[in-house]
Amino acid sequence: MEKKNSLEIISQKIIDYFFKDYRADEKEVLIFGLMALLSTTITSTLIILCSSLLGVARFSIIAAIVASIMRFFSGGIHAATYKQCITISTTVFVLLGLLASYGGGELQDSLFIILLFILTIGSIIIFFYAPAEVKQNPINSIKRRYRLKKYSFIILFIVVFTSYLVLILKKGLYQFILAGLLGVSWQLFTITPLAYTLIRLINNGRGNESEEQKVSS
Amino acid sequence: MEGGMRVKSKKLVAKVLKGIAKRSAKSASFNFVYQPEVPEALKEEK
Numbered sequence: 001m002e003k004k005n006s007l008e009i010i011s012q013k014i015i016d017y018f019f020k021d022y023r024a025d026e027k028e029v030l031i032f033g034l035m036a037l038l039s040t041t042i043t044s045t046l047i048i049l050c051s052s053l054l055g056v057a058r059f060s061i062i063a064a065i066v067a068s069i070m071r072f073f074s075g076g077i078h079a080a081t082y083k084q085c086i087t088i089s090t091t092v093f094v095l096l097g098l099l100a101s102y103g104g105g106e107l108q109d110s111l112f113i114i115l116l117f118i119l120t121i122g123s124i125i126i127f128f129y130a131p132a133e134v135k136q137n138p139i140n141s142i143k144r145r146y147r148l149k150k151y152s153f154i155i156l157f158i159v160v161f162t163s164y165l166v167l168i169l170k171k172g173l174y175q176f177i178l179a180g181l182l183g184v185s186w187q188l189f190t191i192t193p194l195a196y197t198l199i200r201l202i203n204n205g206r207g208n209e210s211e212e213q214k215v216s217s
Numbered sequence: 218m219e220g221g222m223r224v225k226s227k228k229l230v231a232k233v234l235k236g237i238a239k240r241s242a243k244s245a246s247f248n249f250v251y252q253p254e255v256p257e258a259l260k261e262e263k
Binding site: 022025074076082 | 227235241242245246247253254255256258259
């Protein structure tokens with residue numbers, strides 16, 4: 001029997017308690033919806049709390065929002081457990097917030113080059129690997145795969161173009177621009193085979209089920 | 218009266234959760250690095 005994680009058990013108990021009269025398949029959908037809601041809310045709250053303690057909440061929030069929007073379309077690696085997800089997400093976005101906070105001022109002259117670099121490398125990564133799927137959510141339809149890839153490109157261009165506009169029109173927002181770009185970079189990294197190898201090593205090290213990436217055709 | 222309100226609230230919550238579930242199933246991934254199995258009922262709707 002497949003082992004359930006803490007988030008799934010909590011969601012199942014809540015739905016079983018409040019929706020006793022619903023059919024099993026309806027409950028399954030409600031549990032999935034509640035898991036999506038809870039995982040996003042809990043992880044976001046933890047990112048905000050931890051980054052606030054270090055005084056970089058603004059930058060961590062921007063990085064997390066940009067990465068989340070892009071993740072919606074491009075997919076990417078997944079932790080085997082929800083605890084692992086919280087730990088990875090909170091650590092990464094707090095670190096990105098810190099990097100943006102300290103590096104934004106220093107890198108202001110290089111931001112144009114960084115923008116161009118992310119646009120080029122990002123386009124290549126999206127072309128080859130987006131949407132990066134996992135076996136829990138397979139993308140079998142070619143139409144859906146094409147749509148997700150197209151939107152991934154659009155999001156990348158919007159982020160880079162907005163950053164460019166902010167950069168030339170408003171001085172002093174270098175840290176915010178860098179935060180957004182770091183969010184995109186992290187998300188692009190999570191769809192590469194290297195990220196899948198790393199998460200597989202982490203999962204194997206913990207004795208958990210490993211994931212397999214299906215590279216898009 | 219109170220019972221009717223409770224039923225309406227329950228239906229509303231169920232509708233919102235179903236909406237979130239459908240949206241999440243259509244996306245390539247959850248917002249952060251966690252992805253549970255997509256329910257069979259939603260796999261067919263893709």
